[in-house]
Amino acid sequence: QTSARARQPAGAEAGPPPVLLPSAQPVPAAERILQRGIFEIDGRSCDVVLSDSVLWWRPIQPERPAAPAAGEWPRAAPLLSRKEEFIELKDLFSVKLKWRRSAKQQKGGTLLGITLFVCMKKEQNKLKDYTLTLNNLSEDHCFSWVRDLKKILTVTEYKGHALSLLKECELQEFDGVICVGGDGSASEVAHGLLLRAQMDAGIDTNYILTPVRTPLPLGIIPAGSTNVLAHSLYGITHIVTATLHIIMGHMQPVDICTFSSAGKFLRFGFSAMFGFGGRTLASAEKHRWMPPNQRKDFAMIKTLARLKPEDCEISFLPAKGSQDFQEASRTTESDYNNQWQKIQGHFLNINIMAIPCCCSVEPGVLAPNTRLNNGSMALIIARNTSRPEFVKHLKRYASLKSQFNFPFVETYTVEEVKLQPRNNSGCDTGDVEFHGPSSENNYPWNVDGDLVEVPSEVHIKVHPQLIKLYGGNLEEMNDYK
Numbered sequence: 001q002t003s004a005r006a007r008q009p010a011g012a013e014a015g016p017p018p019v020l021l022p023s024a025q026p027v028p029a030a031e032r033i034l035q036r037g038i039f040e041i042d043g044r045s046c047d048v049v050l051s052d053s054v055l056w057w058r059p060i061q062p063e064r065p066a067a068p069a070a071g072e073w074p075r076a077a078p079l080l081s082r083k084e085e086f087i088e089l090k091d092l093f094s095v096k097l098k099w100r101r102s103a104k105q106q107k108g109g110t111l112l113g114i115t116l117f118v119c120m121k122k123e124q125n126k127l128k129d130y131t132l133t134l135n136n137l138s139e140d141h142c143f144s145w146v147r148d149l150k151k152i153l154t155v156t157e158y159k160g161h162a163l164s165l166l167k168e169c170e171l172q173e174f175d176g177v178i179c180v181g182g183d184g185s186a187s188e189v190a191h192g193l194l195l196r197a198q199m200d201a202g203i204d205t206n207y208i209l210t211p212v213r214t215p216l217p218l219g220i221i222p223a224g225s226t227n228v229l230a231h232s233l234y235g236i237t238h239i240v241t242a243t244l245h246i247i248m249g250h251m252q253p254v255d256i257c258t259f260s261s262a263g264k265f266l267r268f269g270f271s272a273m274f275g276f277g278g279r280t281l282a283s284a285e286k287h288r289w290m291p292p293n294q295r296k297d298f299a300m301i302k303t304l305a306r307l308k309p310e311d312c313e314i315s316f317l318p319a320k321g322s323q324d325f326q327e328a329s330r331t332t333e334s335d336y337n338n339q340w341q342k343i344q345g346h347f348l349n350i351n352i353m354a355i356p357c358c359c360s361v362e363p364g365v366l367a368p369n370t371r372l373n374n375g376s377m378a379l380i381i382a383r384n385t386s387r388p389e390f391v392k393h394l395k396r397y398a399s400l401k402s403q404f405n406f407p408f409v410e411t412y413t414v415e416e417v418k419l420q421p422r423n424n425s426g427c428d429t430g431d432v433e434f435h436g437p438s439s440e441n442n443y444p445w446n447v448d449g450d451l452v453e454v455p456s457e458v459h460i461k462v463h464p465q466l467i468k469l470y471g472g473n474l475e476e477m478n479d480y481k
Contacts, residue, residue: 034148037141039113039134048134050148055116056086087132091118095149097142098133111139114146166192167199176217176470178246182224187448190218190256190467191268208258208265211463219246219470225292229270229448231358232372233471246470253465254372255354259447260459266452271357271367272460273446274419275310276349276382276390279303282444285451304391309346309384310421310443316341317416319376343410344422346384352417353378354462366397369413375464379412380404420457 035050039057046057094117101109113135120128136142162185166177179189197214198205222230222237231237233252234245259266273281284299317340354377357366367378382393385408396403404411421443442453 035145037136037145039136041132041134050145052152053089054086055089055092056084058084087116087118089152091120092149092153093117093119093129095146095153097146098135111137111142113137114142114149116149162188163192163195166196171196171216174216176219176246178219178221180221180223182222182449183226183228184449185224186218186220186229187269187450190270193218194256194268194467206264208260211258211268211466213465214467217251217468217470221246226359228357228359228366229355232355233469235358235472242470245472250470250472251468252372252471254467254469255375255377255462255464256466257352257354257377257460257462259445259452260461261454262456266454266458267447268466269447270355271351271353271448273352274312274350274443274458275347276303276307277351277446278444278451281446281449281451282453304387307348307387307390309348310350311346312344312350313420313422314343314347314350314379314381315418315420316343316379316412316414319413319415343381347381348384348390349382350419351378351380352460353380369411373465375462376413376415377417377460377462379414379417381410381412382406383408383410414462416459416461418457418459 031051031053033049033051035048037048038060039046039048041048041057044059047060048055048057096115096117098112098115099109100112101107113133116132116134118130118132120130134145162179166189177189177193179186193214193216194211195205197212198208201212203212219242220230220233221239221242223239227237230242233254234241254270256268256270257272259269259272280299280303283302284295287295287298290298351366353367353370355372356368356370359366367380370376370378382390385406389406389408393403393406393409396405403409441455443455445452445454445458
């Protein structure tokens, strides 16, 4: 979205800023006229024009004549002066339809027109928002205008829209990218920025072995349900705090992972879940008609009811000089050193996290031995156990007790992970519906809240400080205790 300033003459009072302009129209001759129509603005009928960069209007209604004095002939109504007012669309940050509804009515009602949300700059660099209402009772007329205005705002409208924009638009003129949303949106934008950096560097995006850093920093203003990435970055999910970090230009380099399968690059991401976490998301995606919180709870209960382990082979490369945060015995093929190690067996859930994964709804940290930029990942494995014991493990995430203090839970600090499912028929998806080719053999992964379906081995590798995010240094703030 673009943000905003509306022009006003010197000495004007605060409030919606009417602007007296020269007789020449503010619309440049070379600009396209996208819309032209009649709206009522501040009680006056106006001729309104929308171009690529400007919205301008002028009154077309004569003033009401004053009553004639006794003995005088009525005088003709004088026409309003051809006063033109305008706002630049770079100063428009939102638009919505204006409805008249009853107190209990949430949808429908009587359409009154369009409300534009504009930001103007006042003295001493202060910003102030105001609204401009374009009144018109025609639904077709208003819907057409809103459609074109939203195109100009270029907000994301569907999953993958941000990725498409970042791959296609010219980024040289920007200093950074700001994302207002949850973990899925933030991850999509981070993936898009990094993918665009590889394209600009001439790297084949099907086979990314050594990715280059993105030159543009990413700012995240939390607006989702859990906001794990924002909480891990700022230590709190507070919109004003996030915005001030962006305004002040605080930068924090952050690790991110590449996900590949059969040698082919899949995507960038900060964390992933396989097994219970992947199946739960797959079930939730099938029931998107439910409200988000109900969908999440329903999917978790249903997946627990059908709980079964995955037969997997897990290979991992330990992080150099790492010390595990659990001193439990491990079944591996070699001592804990810098050589690849292998684990085989049946697992209920596998978490791989390159960031601490703090969450406002959980008092603990999901990966307490991982930092934002220490070049390692947490590999957390829950082996096969009874359903009651696994539920106890899950409940620990919402308490102050350690979720790792179970004999079936193992933790490692790693740089790379390869996970290969060993049952050839694919996972038992139950009534979970997958999409795409060979869906019956796909295994569901939860990557930063997005469902990724892969039929074979997945290779995950952490890349140190590959992206910069707007935020403070939480390690100095000591918030990861």
